[in-house]
Amino acid sequence: MARNIKYLAVHCTATSQTTSISAIQSYWQKQLGWKMPGYHFIIKPDGELVQLLPIEQVSNGVQGFNSQIINISYIGGVDQNNKPVDNRTPAQKATLLKKLKELKVKYPLAKIQGHRDFPNVHKACPSFDAIKEYKDV
Template structure:
C-alpha cells in the first residue's frame, strides 16, 4: 500500500444547472489520457459518494501530489452562467465531511486542502494567497469549511 497523508478536494467545474454522471467523468478523464477517472471519490449533488479509483492506486488529480494523496471531487463548481462558485448542496457538504472523517480515521492523513491551495507560493511568504492560485478549484475555502473536523487524534488537518 502506498503512503497516503494528504486529501485534495476538487470540483468538476460543472455548471449548477447541468449534471455530470460518474461514467461521463470517467470518460472525460480517459479522453485526457488517464487510465480512468483521476479522482478516488466523486460526490454527486444528491450526496451520493461514488468510488472512482482504488485508493491503493495513485490518482491523477494534483500534479506533484498524486503519489501520497486521495482525490475527492464534487459535482459542480460553476454557477448557471459558467462562473466559479460554491455550488455544493447541503447533501454534498455532509457527504464530503463524512468521507473526509472516515479517510482520516483509515489513513494517517496529515493535511486536507483544496486543489487551489497546492498552487506555488510565488512570493515565498509561506501562504498561498488568492492572487497566487493557478485555478479556483474547488471554489470554496476547504480549511474554513472543515475547521471543526476532528480525526480522533490520529491526524492533524491543515498542516
C-alpha cells in the same frame, strides 16, 4: 502496497451539477488521455458517494502530488458561465464531511486542503476554502 498519504485533496468537477459521472470519466479518457480517474471518490448532487478507484492506487487530481493524495470531488463548482461557485448541495456537503472524517481516522496525519491550496495551482478548485471549512476535522 500501502501508500504514504499526506493529503486529502478536495476538488470540484468544474462542470454543471447535472453532468454524469460517465461523461466525466469519458472526458478524462478521451480528451485528456488519462489512464486513471481524476479522483478516488466523487459525490453526486443527491449526496451519493461513488468510488472510482481503490485508495491503494494513484488517481489524477493534483499534478506532482498524486502519489501522496486521496482525491475527493463533488460534481459542480461552476455557474452557467463557468465561473467558480460553491454550489454544493446540503447532501454533498454532508457526504463530503462524513467521508473526510472517515479518511482522517484512517490517515490522521493527512492534511485536508483544496486543490487550489497546493503550490503553483492556478485554479479555483474546489470553489471554497477547504482548509478553513475542515480545520477541525
